[in-house]
Amino acid sequence: MGVKERRARQKRYLRQEILDAASELFVRDGYENVSMRRIADKIEYSPTTIYIYFKDKAELLEQVCKETFSRLVQRLSKIMEQPGEPVERLKRGLIVYIEFGLENPHQYRTTFMMPIPEGLDEKKLHQENSPGMQAFSFLIQGVTDCVKAGKMRIPNVELAAQTLWAGIHGITSLLITHEAFPWVGREKVIHSTVDTLIAGLGG
């Protein structure tokens, strides 16, 4: 009676195939330049088949982003596990976050820079264990470590973490959308942002 399992396996397989095709086009061309029809062409199925596996385009590309962001979570967890000076560790985490965004601009843009489609339960989006929120929780841990080690004197850890997030998101998104701006230098601004934020928090 393993027939059900096999069918489920086949469904999973095609689902992944859709995700992979979508990802490839999406990474190359970005959200608005990848169409359901082009994805369907790529896997040689009809466009409507995709709707059997994903509610709509938004959900499909959201899943693609989720896959990518889980890689960020892995990277961050590796850094946070390492021993050493907590402030330096936090800094490394911030840098990795920024670099990740610049390496995956389309995914970063759709998860953090695009208008959330209304009707979607916004609360749920942030409460659930989405990789995006997991990444943020590393920030809280990082700040907490610094406070515990007496390297930072901060009244509100949550507030400090959100401030850090704002800062690193700012430089990441600006470098993504305004690549041609006369930056003093990408590396320089990145490090200046991180150093300024940490210094500002008394680190």
Place this chain on the structure above:
Amino acid sequence: MGVKERRARQKRYLRQEILDAASELFVRDGYENVSMRRIADKIEYSPTTIYIYFKDKAELLEQVCKETFSRLVQRLSKIMEQPGEPVERLKRGLIVYIEFGLENPHQYRTTFMMPIPEGLDEKKLHQENSPGMQAFSFLIQGVTDCVKAGKMRIPNVELAAQTLWAGIHGITSLLITHEAFPWVGREKVIHSTVDTLIAGLGG
């Protein structure tokens, strides 16, 4: 022979009428939810007429944003003209920038958070006296004032200004796109961001 002038005046008038109609729909519904046909309906002209006055949708809404951002420039120039402690003045400017973004989310989004349409001369975009860049120049002035007054010790004014921009853009854009995130409090994060940045620059 004032006929040419009259015609030019009429053209200017219709052009402004298009801009106003576009602005109203755009402010209400955002970039991707306003169509050329809806704008045309509103002013009771055919959609193609708009293309006589504007190259394409991007240029039209870019002009709308330009109009809005000129209001920011006005506000900032008023603040910067006022006498007083330069660091406090800079802080006020940063706050005004953030508040402006939150008051005009769609305009802010299309000017600073959307992918620049390729083919557009990116260099020119930043060199020209666009209101966006004028607003940035106020940042440079603000930082320079602080340095001159001995209130900030900074090796590179340009770098400091770009760092500040990254920071305030970060909190602005995050509050726009992730309104439902469990923020410690909008006002709190805004002020924390500004204070942290200024403190980090030694202000």
Place this chain on the structure above:
DNA sequence: AGAGTATGATTAACAGTGTTAAGTAAGTGA
């Protein structure tokens, strides 16, 4: 084995999008 059903995928279509080529009508200048 044969009938019925559930499943997966498809075709055709809807309602919309930005944009362009071709055509029309009115007003201007000689």
Place this chain on the structure above:
DNA sequence: TCACTTACTTAACACTGTTAATCATACTCT
């Protein structure tokens, strides 16, 4: 009056995301 410019419109192209209806086939049950 005739030619020409200007402002504008109609019709169409090539797309978009998405849905309803349909088809085929593999599986289940009697």
